[in-house]
Amino acid sequence: MKVDRRSFLSFVIGGAAGTALSPLPWKLIDDSSIWSQMWPWTPVPPDGEVVYEDSTCSLCPGGCGISVRKVDNRAVKIEGKKGHPVNDGGICILGLSGLQLLYGPTRIKTPMKRIGERGEGKWRKISWDEATAILTEKLTDIRNRGEAHTVAAIAESDSGTVPALLQRFMTAYGSPNFIRTSSQVDADELAVKTLFGATGRAGFDLENADYVLSFGAGLVDGWGSPVRMFRAGSLWKEKNVAVVQVEPRLSNSAAKATRWVPINPGTEADLALGIAAVLVSQNMVDTGGVSGFGSWKSDLLSNYPTQKVSQTTGVAADVIVDLAKGFAKADRPLALCGRGKGLVAGSLRETAAVYALNALAGNINRTGGMWAVPESDYIQWPKAATDKLASAGLRQPRIDGAGAGRYADSRYLPNRLADGVNGEGPYPLQVLLVAGANPCHDLPDSKNVRAAFARIPFIVSFSSFNDETSAMADLLLPDHVYLERYEDVPVGAGLARQVIGLSRPVVSAQFNTRHLGETVIAAARAMGGSIADAFPWPDYETCLEETLGEKWDTLMETGVWVENDIDPVADTVRLAGMDAPAIQAEGDVDRFPLLLVPYDSIRISGGTIGDPPFMIKTVADTVIKGKDGFVEVNPQTASAAGLTEGDMATLSTPRGEVRVRIHLFEGIKPGVAAMARGLGHTAYDGYLAEKGVNVNELIGPVEDPSSGHDAAWGIRAKLAKA
Amino acid sequence: MKHEQQHNPPMKYGMAIDLDKCTGCGACMVACMSENNIPFREDESDKLVSISWMSVFKLTNGKAFPDTEICYLPRPCQHCEGHGGHSPCVSVCPATATDYSAETGIVSQIYTRCFGCRYCMGACPYHARYFNWWDPVWPEGMEKYLSPNVSPRMRGVVEKCSFCFHRYQLAKNKAYLNDERTVPEAAYQTACTQACPAGAIVFGDLNNPAHQVHQIVKPDPRKGNKSRNPRAFRLLERLGTNPKVYYLSSREWVRRAGDNYLAHEKTGQVSNVHH
Numbered sequence: 001m002k003v004d005r006r007s008f009l010s011f012v013i014g015g016a017a018g019t020a021l022s023p024l025p026w027k028l029i030d031d032s033s034i035w036s037q038m039w040p041w042t043p044v045p046p047d048g049e050v051v052y053e054d055s056t057c058s059l060c061p062g063g064c065g066i067s068v069r070k071v072d073n074r075a076v077k078i079e080g081k082k083g084h085p086v087n088d089g090g091i092c093i094l095g096l097s098g099l100q101l102l103y104g105p106t107r108i109k110t111p112m113k114r115i116g117e118r119g120e121g122k123w124r125k126i127s128w129d130e131a132t133a134i135l136t137e138k139l140t141d142i143r144n145r146g147e148a149h150t151v152a153a154i155a156e157s158d159s160g161t162v163p164a165l166l167q168r169f170m171t172a173y174g175s176p177n178f179i180r181t182s183s184q185v186d187a188d189e190l191a192v193k194t195l196f197g198a199t200g201r202a203g204f205d206l207e208n209a210d211y212v213l214s215f216g217a218g219l220v221d222g223w224g225s226p227v228r229m230f231r232a233g234s235l236w237k238e239k240n241v242a243v244v245q246v247e248p249r250l251s252n253s254a255a256k257a258t259r260w261v262p263i264n265p266g267t268e269a270d271l272a273l274g275i276a277a278v279l280v281s282q283n284m285v286d287t288g289g290v291s292g293f294g295s296w297k298s299d300l301l302s303n304y305p306t307q308k309v310s311q312t313t314g315v316a317a318d319v320i321v322d323l324a325k326g327f328a329k330a331d332r333p334l335a336l337c338g339r340g341k342g343l344v345a346g347s348l349r350e351t352a353a354v355y356a357l358n359a360l361a362g363n364i365n366r367t368g369g370m371w372a373v374p375e376s377d378y379i380q381w382p383k384a385a386t387d388k389l390a391s392a393g394l395r396q397p398r399i400d401g402a403g404a405g406r407y408a409d410s411r412y413l414p415n416r417l418a419d420g421v422n423g424e425g426p427y428p429l430q431v432l433l434v435a436g437a438n439p440c441h442d443l444p445d446s447k448n449v450r451a452a453f454a455r456i457p458f459i460v461s462f463s464s465f466n467d468e469t470s471a472m473a474d475l476l477l478p479d480h481v482y483l484e485r486y487e488d489v490p491v492g493a494g495l496a497r498q499v500i501g502l503s504r505p506v507v508s509a510q511f512n513t514r515h516l517g518e519t520v521i522a523a524a525r526a527m528g529g530s531i532a533d534a535f536p537w538p539d540y541e542t543c544l545e546e547t548l549g550e551k552w553d554t555l556m557e558t559g560v561w562v563e564n565d566i567d568p569v570a571d572t573v574r575l576a577g578m579d580a581p582a583i584q585a586e587g588d589v590d591r592f593p594l595l596l597v598p599y600d601s602i603r604i605s606g607g608t609i610g611d612p613p614f615m616i617k618t619v620a621d622t623v624i625k626g627k628d629g630f631v632e633v634n635p636q637t638a639s640a641a642g643l644t645e646g647d648m649a650t651l652s653t654p655r656g657e658v659r660v661r662i663h664l665f666e667g668i669k670p671g672v673a674a675m676a677r678g679l680g681h682t683a684y685d686g687y688l689a690e691k692g693v694n695v696n697e698l699i700g701p702v703e704d705p706s707s708g709h710d711a712a713w714g715i716r717a718k719l720a721k722a
Numbered sequence: 723m724k725h726e727q728q729h730n731p732p733m734k735y736g737m738a739i740d741l742d743k744c745t746g747c748g749a750c751m752v753a754c755m756s757e758n759n760i761p762f763r764e765d766e767s768d769k770l771v772s773i774s775w776m777s778v779f780k781l782t783n784g785k786a787f788p789d790t791e792i793c794y795l796p797r798p799c800q801h802c803e804g805h806g807g808h809s810p811c812v813s814v815c816p817a818t819a820t821d822y823s824a825e826t827g828i829v830s831q832i833y834t835r836c837f838g839c840r841y842c843m844g845a846c847p848y849h850a851r852y853f854n855w856w857d858p859v860w861p862e863g864m865e866k867y868l869s870p871n872v873s874p875r876m877r878g879v880v881e882k883c884s885f886c887f888h889r890y891q892l893a894k895n896k897a898y899l900n901d902e903r904t905v906p907e908a909a910y911q912t913a914c915t916q917a918c919p920a921g922a923i924v925f926g927d928l929n930n931p932a933h934q935v936h937q938i939v940k941p942d943p944r945k946g947n948k949s950r951n952p953r954a955f956r957l958l959e960r961l962g963t964n965p966k967v968y969y970l971s972s973r974e975w976v977r978r979a980g981d982n983y984l985a986h987e988k989t990g991q992v993s994n995v996h997h
Contacts, residue, residue: 077869
């Protein structure tokens with residue numbers, strides 16, 4: 001048969017059509033998908049011997065005991081430790097995600113030196129010896145020029161041996177600039193000092209309280225020691241304890257409370273003082289434990305009449321009276337403050353007003369009351385000797401101005417760091433050491449912070465993770481993560497007792513990282529002289545064991561040391577500190593008709609640690625959708641701006657402008673917009689980066705006139721259709 | 723009718739979740755993800771394809787400010803018994819990849835039998851089943867934390883909450899080694915129950931009067947295992963799915979949100995079990 005063009009085409013086309021109509025192609029596709037399903041890229045986790053190892057979680061200040069399940073030398077699951085005095089078996093969502101931090105790709109795996117432009121992400125791996133040499137040569141050089149004070153260190157905590165070693169290093173080196181990141185702890189310490197006249201912190205016997213009045217404290221949103229708070233919340237439910245949540249937004253804490261009292265944002269102190277005025281005027285106070293009551297009383301009654309307070313706060317007058325009566329009638333009432341997780345210092349006026357309520361209820365240092373807990377004092381090192389260069393440096397003022405002049409009452413002012421670096425400080429900063437802090441993401445007014453960091457010639461990060469701050473660094477000296485290291489974890493977090501947990505290495509170091517304590521000791525030794533003399537320990541573990549002394553054996557055996565018998569720093573509250581003006585939101589009312597307030601969620605890590613993949617997976621699609629973040633507004637507020645659910649909008653404040661989606665929520669006061677804190681990361685990995693908006697791009701610090709602490713609770717804002 | 727093994731006495735594992743205590747913190751979700759090797763992707767904001775055996779839903783009472791209320795509702799697989807083990811999903815599975823265990827009352831899922839037809843997903847009224855649209859990929863290094871007790875699933879199969887069945891197996895082995903005839907209550911607890919910081923979840927054998935979950939729920943076998951506790955309800959109880967997860971709430975609107983009621987109907991009415 002002759003094959004002509006026509007029959008050839010008929011054959012090819014007919015054949016193709018016939019094959020397409022037959023089950024063959026579909027069968028082949030199906031077979032290949034089934035066949036490729038068997039390809040060995042689905043991992044088969046190796047089996048092995050199962051052991052549990054106990055440690056202490058230090059991802060937040062909560063101090064929970066954890067029990068880590070291991071299969072041979074792999075950690076496979078973190079669980080809460082049963083019988084632990086803080087969390088007794090419970091665990092939070094961040095603690096559960098810890099292994100994603102340990103094994104995740106966001107770890108900094110080795111010391112590195114920047115070789116590209118700053119922030120470009122080009123690094124050269126170096127050895128620890130080289131890294132220590134770079135650091136100590138730089139520091140020695142600056143010190144020899146008599147400029148030791150131009151070095152600053154910022155850390156997440158100032159208690160425990162590791163922060164203490166860093167502080168000691170700064171002192172021996174000759175810099176006054178050790179800075180602790182901002183949190184409610186700042187205002188709490190100041191309020192205790194002002195009211196009790198002694199150094200300490202407030203502890204709350206929540207479990208025994210029978211009426212809880214929370215001024216915005218995120219009782220189940222991550223305030224205090226989160227797992228302890230969840231447990232207390234359930235205990236209150238069982239015991240029918242009345243819990244009142246005062247807050248402009250129906251947070252989870254407000255939803256769990258027996259009563260939600262919506263309030264105008266930022267007026268919590270007025271309400272507390274208004275309630276105090278009702279208590280005083282109706283003779284429902286116990287003045288046994290207070291001093292200075294006479295003059296304070298007349299001020300209070302003249303400045304906070306119920307009607308006026310009602311106008312300021314937006315809380316009806318009868319509700320104020322009702323709250324006062326409820327508080328007075330209860331046997332063991334307790335008032336709490338610190339917005340959300342307490343990530344912002346807050347004002348002295350507010351903290352003092354709330355603590356004064358506790359004092360007026362006569363519940364200071366009593367069961368179910370507020371305790372003035374002394375600072376833990378187990379670190380008893382001889383004072384570091386300072387040579388001439390160090391003494392000269394230490395005489396210089398601090399870069400953030402804390403502890404002197406109008407900021408005499410504050411210890412640290414991280415919110416003033418950026419301005420200090422940007423020219424308002426007494427001198428330019430030459431080196432910044434960053435330990436367990438992520439100021440480039442967490443400090444308010446990110447734009448200003450970025451500008452400040454660009455001005456600092458040399459930044460050293462000890463972070464274990466690729467966070468925003470280590471991206472801006474020149475030298476990376478990565479610390480072990482908590483599951484790889486020994487460390488003492490003193491727990492404050494509102495506990496009415498003293499607790500020290502011990503972190504123990506559950507797995508060996510996964511990468512070429514080094515304990516921050518070792519790094520500090522090594523640097524000090526390399527610098528010689530009086531600096532080396534201040535660090536007599538051969539290594540960190542020896543330092544830890546010697547420091548803990550007799551507690552060491554208990555800690556090694558049980559993982560936790562507890563002192564239930566508290567010797568309060570003082571019993572009498574001197575009523576003061578409430579005459580400061582209220583903290584106003586920044587911005588012009590006419591240009592920015594709305595109030596933007598950040599809110600905290602336990603599912604979004606708000607501190608130094610960024611959300612691991614598991615946590616971000618639990619975040620609702622009304623908070624993040626794709627890369628877009630949301631702002632929550634009342635439907636009334638939205639319709640006034642012509643916006644509806646899911647719309648793209650421009651949210652602007654005096655500090656910045658972002659594009660966000662709208663989420664309508666009936667549980668928020670009209671005129672208020674709320675945005676989750678802790679999102680909008682630019683560093684880390686694809687599981688977290690670029691999702692949502694960092695609320696710090698929009699909010700700037702507002703100084704508390706009595707201390708200089710950041711007391712910003714929000715900012716004025718405007719919403720427009722994008 | 724398949725042959726059912728006789729166990730004496732048969733167990734019926736179930737849960738009571740106290741919504742008054744649940745704070746919506748999400749610890750149960752992550753405890754489950756971590757225990758059961760649940761994969762994750764860069765973007766998990768499309769909740770239709772996001773795998774979460776335990777999901778926490780947010781309910782509102784629909785009222786305007788300031789009368790708005792919120793309640794969180796954690797939803798694991800409901801382990802429906804239906805009538806005689808006819809769970810909605812078990813009834814439709816052509817591969818016997820999912821089955822109702824008369825021994826424990828747990829609805830199983832055998833990944834290697836599943837061929838991904840997803841009938842079960844269509845049949846499940848609780849959206850408790852999830853399909854693996856992609857092969858799981860863990861970022862470099864994270865495979866180290868995978869647990870050998872639960873096999874990671876491949877693309878093309880359906881997965882769901884197993885009431886941490888591997889924990890039951892381990893507890894059973896341990897009980898036999900200790901010469902115990904039954905698994906003690908504390909020896910077998912799901913990961914979510916163990917993790918819940920609010921203590922909102924109680925897990926155990928609904929048939930065993932000594933177990934806390936039985937004492938809370940007090941199921942009434944003559945009324946399709948409806949709870950005798952006035953605070954308790956089950957999700958879509960009137961479908962006759964006979965689920966073993968009970969919820970407790972002191973709020974009427976929450977209990978009413980658990981099912982579809984006509985305006986004149988009272989909350990808590992249960993029709994007879996369907997066959």
